[in-house]
Amino acid sequence: DLTGEPEGILYRADQGYGLGAEGTSRINATLLSLVRNEEIDGIVQAMQDLERTWNSKFNYPWTFFNDVPFTEEFKKRTQAETKAECRYELIPKEHWDIPTWIDEEIFQESARILQENQIQYGAMKSYHQMCRWNSGLFYKHPALEHIQFYWRVEPKVHFFCDVDYDVFRYMGDHNKTYGFTINLYDAPESIPTLWPETVKFLAAHPEYVHDNNAMNWLTDKERRLDHYQKANGYSTCHFWSNFEIADMSVWRSQAYEDYFNHLDRAGGFFYERWGDAPVHSIALGLFEDASKIHWFRDIGYQHIPYFNCPNSPKCRGCVAGRFTDGEAWLMKEDCRPNWFKYVGMG
Numbered sequence: 001d002l003t004g005e006p007e008g009i010l011y012r013a014d015q016g017y018g019l020g021a022e023g024t025s026r027i028n029a030t031l032l033s034l035v036r037n038e039e040i041d042g043i044v045q046a047m048q049d050l051e052r053t054w055n056s057k058f059n060y061p062w063t064f065f066n067d068v069p070f071t072e073e074f075k076k077r078t079q080a081e082t083k084a085e086c087r088y089e090l091i092p093k094e095h096w097d098i099p100t101w102i103d104e105e106i107f108q109e110s111a112r113i114l115q116e117n118q119i120q121y122g123a124m125k126s127y128h129q130m131c132r133w134n135s136g137l138f139y140k141h142p143a144l145e146h147i148q149f150y151w152r153v154e155p156k157v158h159f160f161c162d163v164d165y166d167v168f169r170y171m172g173d174h175n176k177t178y179g180f181t182i183n184l185y186d187a188p189e190s191i192p193t194l195w196p197e198t199v200k201f202l203a204a205h206p207e208y209v210h211d212n213n214a215m216n217w218l219t220d221k222e223r224r225l226d227h228y229q230k231a232n233g234y235s236t237c238h239f240w241s242n243f244e245i246a247d248m249s250v251w252r253s254q255a256y257e258d259y260f261n262h263l264d265r266a267g268g269f270f271y272e273r274w275g276d277a278p279v280h281s282i283a284l285g286l287f288e289d290a291s292k293i294h295w296f297r298d299i300g301y302q303h304i305p306y307f308n309c310p311n312s313p314k315c316r317g318c319v320a321g322r323f324t325d326g327e328a329w330l331m332k333e334d335c336r337p338n339w340f341k342y343v344g345m346g
């Protein structure tokens, strides 16, 4: 059953749970968005959806990040969409700049090959920088130093369902560290050496692998052998990270720090087009207790061209159970069945 509400939703705003007198029972969390000034219309629309369906009941702060300063117009129009505090943060140069060990000529040549292989954004420098920042740097920003949970939001995404409980509190109370809505296959051409580098890392650090890992989800070859082969041993299944509700302690762990540094040095954020989604997902599948990963089946969500759309009277604007409104071949990009097969519905 890919639709419907989670069993035993305990925390409802209308019962007062999570809504202290002065909002004092909010937990240590923020909505988080990396966004460009030019994307103001898209982020305002996404904010309207999330404020209407959820945040107006809880008033978690929004933290916006940008590699250039936000304009006054951006600040004014976003703050106007919420009663909660909005914070506007500049990314430090040393978190955004291409690392010194990346060779510009190799990068240019790789970008050309990626483009030939029709890898979207392969030749767009800032896209590589964005993927690297989302993989291993965002949670190191001083503005997040004392914050534990975040909910990542991108411009133009949609939220369809009223959610009446505090999802951050749900995460904490149920010992969850990572929440997702959509699980997908990736383009293997964007990550040919990500798995081989991971295997090298594991050879040096077998102690980081969790007993209750999701290795068999990461290495499934039954459903799409072509992906498994082109990605050199990785199914390419990943949590679609434009939506993430997560505990930054995972990324702040020694295992993830060492893993990210290994990948960063290997160069694939630039010489290939490693996304933060497969990087986060592989780390979670190896180093995290799989029972701490939660599918938010009740959060109706769309990032073009995919949906998570529950069958519930609380949802408006999406078709229950529909995965995509794009071309038919996109149907086979859904990797949720694998997650349920190997790990369960938890």
Ligand code: GDP
Residues within 6 Å of the ligand: 033, 034, 035, 036, 037, 039, 065, 066, 067, 068, 126, 127, 130, 153, 154, 155, 242
């Ligand atoms: P896609 O979802 O893979 O198509 O990539 P997007 O274009 O949506 O980018 C992912 C996220 O990063 C979105 O929240 C963008 O607003 C943000 N983003 C991408 N590139 C940049 C950039 O150069 N600067 C800033 N400030 N945000 C960016």
Ligand code: MN
Residues within 6 Å of the ligand: 154, 242, 303
């Ligand atoms: Mn996007």
